[in-house]
Amino acid sequence: MTDVLLVLNAGSSSVKFQIFGCTPDLPRLATGSVTGIGTAPILKATHDETGNSIKVDLPMEATQRHSVQKITEWVETLNTGWKVYAVAHRFVHGGDEFYEPMFITSKVFHKLKKLIPLALLHQPHHLSAVGVVAMALPFVPQIACFDTAFHATQEEKLRSFAIPKKFYDQGVHRYGFHGLSYAWAAQVMKKEYPDLAKGRVVVAHLGNGSSLCAIKNGKSIDTTMGMSVIDGLPMGTRCGAIDPGVTFYLMREYKMSMEQVENLYYKESGLKGLSGISNDVKALLDSKEPRAKFALDYFAMWIAKYIAAMAASMGGIDGIVFTGGIGENATPVREAILNNLTFMKIPRVVIIPANEERYMAEQAMVCMANRGKIKAA
Numbered sequence: 001m002t003d004v005l006l007v008l009n010a011g012s013s014s015v016k017f018q019i020f021g022c023t024p025d026l027p028r029l030a031t032g033s034v035t036g037i038g039t040a041p042i043l044k045a046t047h048d049e050t051g052n053s054i055k056v057d058l059p060m061e062a063t064q065r066h067s068v069q070k071i072t073e074w075v076e077t078l079n080t081g082w083k084v085y086a087v088a089h090r091f092v093h094g095g096d097e098f099y100e101p102m103f104i105t106s107k108v109f110h111k112l113k114k115l116i117p118l119a120l121l122h123q124p125h126h127l128s129a130v131g132v133v134a135m136a137l138p139f140v141p142q143i144a145c146f147d148t149a150f151h152a153t154q155e156e157k158l159r160s161f162a163i164p165k166k167f168y169d170q171g172v173h174r175y176g177f178h179g180l181s182y183a184w185a186a187q188v189m190k191k192e193y194p195d196l197a198k199g200r201v202v203v204a205h206l207g208n209g210s211s212l213c214a215i216k217n218g219k220s221i222d223t224t225m226g227m228s229v230i231d232g233l234p235m236g237t238r239c240g241a242i243d244p245g246v247t248f249y250l251m252r253e254y255k256m257s258m259e260q261v262e263n264l265y266y267k268e269s270g271l272k273g274l275s276g277i278s279n280d281v282k283a284l285l286d287s288k289e290p291r292a293k294f295a296l297d298y299f300a301m302w303i304a305k306y307i308a309a310m311a312a313s314m315g316g317i318d319g320i321v322f323t324g325g326i327g328e329n330a331t332p333v334r335e336a337i338l339n340n341l342t343f344m345k346i347p348r349v350v351i352i353p354a355n356e357e358r359y360m361a362e363q364a365m366v367c368m369a370n371r372g373k374i375k376a377a
Contacts, residue, residue, distance in 0.1 A: 003085035005364055006027060006075060007357045008068065010129040011087070012121040013037050015067040017045075018357040021076065022085050022368075026361050028080070032074075034058065034067035043070050043159055043359055064125040068132040076136075086132050086141045088364035090356065092122040092229065094146030101363040103371070104130055104142040112144065118175070120273045121229065121266060143367050145360040150179030150186075151213075158222045158313060176223035178205045182213045184359040185323055185352045190218060196348055199318030202310045204303065204337075206327035208236035208279060212303070213249075214310035224306050225278070232304060234299055236279035239269035258263035271295045281330050300333060304340030311344065319348035328353055 003022040006016065014037060032045030036331035041209045072282040074086060089104070093115045102108055103343070109130060116123045130142055135333065150176075159174045161167070182203055189197035203213045214222040224232030224241075234240040243266065250256045272279040275295035277287060284292040311317035322334055328351055338349065 006087045010125040020361045067201045068129045072136040088360045093119040094148045099152045101367040143364045147179040150183045151176030153219045174226040175372045180356040200314040203321040206326040207324035210235045235270045300336035
């Protein structure tokens, strides 16, 4: 029987997963996802060792909870001699308390539940996945890995809003997200680009959710996302930074409710709202509609503006790292961003494929080792 580690990433419209062997080299054994949740859910999975794959249409009403159930059922029916030894979950928000991977006890679960208002799009799905696993695999340890943890090194002057300090003390401040992706990029830089890793780097995690992180000598100095995942860069369907006065105006003059404004900012804005076509960058690149080009030009310009701001936070810039689906694959978008930065001297530009799941697996291994279960790498 082979002990395996299941890594789950339950997002707002998908559930991604990978399975690793519980040995120091963490061989990946399988990978898959449920995408299209809310529209046309479909489970895709591939067994790395055999090459066998499955593709299953799920019911239209399938949620993240149903998706995690299907994933655990698939793992249990593989008959490959695997035994799920631990499950690692991505958690967008760890608040002010969780800065390292943590075993999910009942006490921890309830603390994470209290953070739901800070991450409405994600935290409920993470918690739901924990509940499903607890029922399907009741004696298997579950570990939370936090997106906010990487940014805990930031100074208060960059974490604060310009409002009375009493609100900061009550948790109203910048947290930053995509931390697992940034931690992975920092780790890869240290191994593959050691000189760059010691310098001042802006990492651009560009996907349907997008942000930047200023990393100096491997530590997070500044980031574009703030208290919520809506802040900073324009994204696939999220507006990014917006004048708070717009919110007051929409509610006062258009009689929009808080829920309607929230839906507008999170689901109807960004590339989708600007183009009126889609949040899919490939579709926009292929389109001949003027608004498609406008949306991409806007996206590239604002990313460039924020890269310059991140450089200011570090006192200079030695390189840019692109990661995430758009950052890795959309060459025209990368070129447009860099064309907006020709006034700056950027010595090096590299691409590092995102691999949050492997980073989570590594964190879970360390967590289990500290518990005395297995040897750390």
